[in-house]
Structures are given as structure tokens and as C-alpha cells.
Amino acid sequence: MKKLLIATTALVGTASVVAADNANINFGGYGRFGILYEEDRSRSATAADVTAGNAAAVGDTVQEEETRIESRFRLNIDASTETDGGVRFAARVRVEANENADNSANAASFSGPRFQVSSGGLRVRVGNISGVTDAANVVDYFGHEPGLVGQTGQYANSGVSLPAFSSTGAGNNGINVLYEMGDFKVMASYTDDHTDNDGATADTTAFGDSFEIGASYTFSAWTLGAVYGEFEGAGSDVSNDWIVATLSGTIGTADVSFLISDFEGDDDAVFGASASFPVGAATNILASVSDGGDDGNDTSYGLGFRHSLGGGVRLDGMVGSNAAGNTIADLGVRFDF
DSSP: OHHHHHHHHHHHHHHHHHHTTTOEEEEEEEEEEEEEEETTOEEEOOHHHHHHTSOSSTTOEEEOOSEEEEEEEEEEEEEEEEOTTSOEEEEEEEEEEEOOTTSOOOOOEEOOOEEEEEETTEEEEEESOOOHHHHTSSOOOSOSOOSSSOSOOTTTTOOOOOOOOOSSSOOOOEEEEEEEETTEEEEEEEEOOGGGSTTOOOOTTOOOOEEEEEEEEEETTEEEEEEEEEEEOTTOOOEEEEEEEEEEEEETTEEEEEEEEEETTSSSOEEEEEEEEEOSSSEEEEEEEEEESSTTOOOEEEEEEEEEEETTEEEEEEEEEOTTSOEEEEEEEEEEO
């Protein structure tokens, strides 16, 4: 009986492989851990903080640990197949765990799925998507972030909240479309505030309506990109305009990126720059600066390093200052798999 079960299992497994001849399932991601520091770290109190006795009212300032252990585990699960005509269908879910703000551990969670169909230069994604800016296909919004976790960057002084893929939640159930033709790219995205839809239930974590459209052109190893967007808060009809442009390329041996953005919710435009300089076969120095945004903002900056240990493992660290004028720093290891 045991031999019969083994043979039957092997036969079913072989049949599955044959039936899914064009299908692929891939696993990949990274882990990181280290030490994270932010002077006078704090956040606004939530209803849960009031219930727990951490604050007297929602919106009060809650102090957090200045120094904590930083950790992240991220596993992307990608499945794809291709039709006889060459149209590719794919889907992704993510498993991710991060430490909590109080320095406690956290269990891993699944993300909502993202679906994709692509053919030639056209790619369409629906479900748990990123908006045009966060997707970084046409603008180099994040540039060269110093350090382990990206506590600062050329974008840091902007108050905008971008539609993005949710690594531990259901996501925003939107659509983005990318078309590439040679050195030219154009991309658009839309997410829906489902609290406005028929049959909707109250959901304080819902995403608001958003629309973004952008384009980029690459010339002589430089890429110029720009995005225009309109964002609403969840359950709100108030819309804020968003414009960002980036120029990225190489100067000598350094990779550089320049940014200018204007968010209607900020007092002023944001100007930023970042760079990565090689200082040996395995080490790079990374630096970023960001200025503007709210009137009360200080200039944000960071200086860090990235040292490859081989095998997809690297040591990252940085020190700098955020828009509140507080010192920030981190040091740790990241390994890709």
C-alpha cells in the first residue's frame, strides 16, 4: 500500500508539471537586522494608546524608544505563465515581518495579491499596486538612500503620502499601466476610495482616491522623469496636487540623482539630491540632502556607507539629521536571497 501511495503521488506530481509547462513560481527577497537610532523619537497617539493609558487623547505626542533593534524579513512569491501568443500573466504576494516601534518582535503577515499582464512594451498591474511615483519606473524618487533602512533621502522633507504596494496588508486595489518604447516610458495609475462605493463598510484604513501620470526619457546615460498626481485622503473629497521631477545619471565615477517636488499640502517646494561614490572594489559612500517642505522643517541630510561582503550580503550604516532637526543613525546587515 505504501508503494502504491508513493507511485500515485509521483504520477500526480508529474502530471501537474506537464500541465503547467509554461508556469513558473519564484521565491526571492531579503532579510536585514541591526540597530536603529532617532533622537526624541515620537508619534501621534491613536485610540489604542488612549485605551492603554499611553496618552490622554488621540493626537497627543507619544514618546518611543530612541534606540531599538531593527529587523525585516521579506519574501516575494511570484507566479507566472505565458500564452502560446507570448502574453505573460503573473501574480505576486509578499510575506513580511518587521519589528514594532516599542522594540518588540512581530509575526509575519501576507500582503494582498498584485496581478499583472504584459506583452511587448505594455504592462498592466491591478490589485495591490504602487502608484507611479512609488513604483520608480519613470522617476528616481528615492535616489541613493544612505543607511540600512532609508531613514532619510532626497525626498525626505516632503509631506506627501504616496500610494504604494502594501507589504503586510490588503493594499489599495488599484491599477497602473506602463508602456515602454526605446528610451521613452509613460505610466499612469489610479486607486479607489472604496468607502464611497455602494455596499461599503466603514474602514479607517482605506486608501483615498489617487491618480498619477508620468513619463521619462533617457539620453546619453541620463534619465529625466516627471509625474503629476492628485491625492485624496480616505473618506475625504479634499484633493491635493502633486508634481515631482528627477534627473539621474553619472558624473565621473559617482551615480547621482536630483529631485524637485511640489505637494499642495506642503508650504514650499522640496529640493533634494543624492549620490553614491565607489571608494574601492566593495565599498560605496552614499549621501543625500533634502530641503523645503513645511516652513518648520530643517534641512534633512545623511551620510552613509555600503560594504559588500559577497554572496548577496552587505553591511550598511549611516548618520544624519531629519526634518525635525533630530540626529538619526543606523548600522546593520542585509542579505538578499
